[in-house]
Amino acid sequence: MTLEVACDESGSEGENLAGAASRVFAHASTTLSMQEATELVDHVRRSCGVTTDEVKSTTLLAPRNREVLTDLFAPAGALDGRCAVMLADKEFFLVAKIIDLLVEESAHERGEDMYWNRKAVRLARSLHQDGQRALGVDHWNELLQAFNSLVRTMQRKGSKTTVEEFFEVVDRCRTRSHRRKVDDALNLINNARPFAERFRERLGDDTTAPDLDPIVPGVVEAARHWYHLHRQHVVIHHDHQSIFTEQLIDQLIHSSNYPMHEFSLLTGGPVRLDAIHLVDSRDDPRIQVADWVAGFARSQAAAVLSSGAAPHSGLRCLILPASPWSDAVSWEAMTGSPPPP
Structure with a gap:
């Protein structure tokens, strides 16, 4: 049996990390089924008064839709336990x-x-x-x-x-x-x-994966999280990104299934990642939901990091421990725990 995981990001600027327009990157994943995601998107579209087929995170994050957002990320809400986010301070x-x-x-x-x-x-x-x-x-x-x-x-x-x-x-x-x-x-x-x-x-070798784009570890951490949580083979459906060439996808699948020994010991062993499919968010409501989660998490984390704003309570259960984050104060505010030693 395989577990289907849908992914999208927010704040991506590729390999541009120094002086990036957005300090925070977020990569989100969800295990909602196609039917669950379809029903949820329809509900949010009606609640937000959206007439188009696609509901973007910018719409959901608008102040007028705060109640809808709060309901989505509330304990026992529609997304509780079904989503995860890798945050990165670029x-x-x-x-x-x-x-x-x-x-x-x-x-x-x-x-x-x-x-x-x-x-x-x-x-x-x-x-x-x-x-x-x-x-x-x-x-x-x-x-x-x-x-x-x-x-x-x-x-x-x-x-x-x-x-x-x-x-x-x-x-x-x-x-x-x-x-x-x-x-x-x-x-x-x-x-x-x-x-x-x-x-x-x-760098001139076509077999070298980009080292500076945080979307790459985002995919790896999403697969690792859901595989270790459910112990089912993982298939990832990801919003189209030009970085995901056929060669890079093959590398990610191979390195997940056959990690180097020293990394395998640190990360809990191999991850049974079977495939990575690139899809259009307009055709897959699960990607739309992942977009909401990524946008929500990035906006919250950026506010906490820059101004010390109190984060939404729904952020705490989303953040993956392996997120590349250095600031101890904002990390504890977002997760409720000090960063790993």
Whole structure:
């Protein structure tokens, strides 16, 4: 027996993470059946006075529809226990990639596993939380923008940062920093230059999956969550996204079913992901529901992160623990628990 999971996102800007228009990305999934989703969309359309076939999250999030939104995400409401969301603070996601693609690779060659003892996560959080204060806004932003340009697969405007240029930025930041933890992180990054050069060489390889688009781990975490919850093979129906080439879909299915040993130990073993189908939200009401959930979660999380606003109570049961998030105050406000150590 297979479990059908429908997915959509909110706040996606692809690999553009440094200085993104939206700080928060949300990837939502739901296990509503086609009939359940159809009935729910019809109900929401009538309640919101929508005359078109598709109800977008922007409509549902409008102040005039607050009662409809509250009912949807209330305990024992239509979506209770049937949806999940991976949130990502794009800035932290980018910082974590600096550690993942450079520092961790260097450590792995020395025989150190930074994932098993969660050293990689702690280092990324420390750099993200203290980096701007240690370097100043301009140097911090320069570091993030240079790395973003260095490792993204495509860049439409301007020239891509070279390895030489990136490490010139790192060197300037090292002379600027006045916090020990940031000093330590920058030194580790500086020592990982050979791995930056190797990574740039791989960027021309069509078999390399995009590392900076959070939609990729969003799909992986959705499949993992629902498989481990129900122990049924998973089939994902996802709103059309250009990133999902046939090759990338094959990679995601294979890596989920046959994960590397060290990741398998950390994430609970293989995930039986059978297929990923791309569909049009106008043809599948389940995708419309996933769009509502993603839009709701992103808007709530962005408000909590930026202004400390109190989140809607319905957000708490949606958020996946593996969400890339660094800010402890907003995380506890949204989930009711401190972030994992």
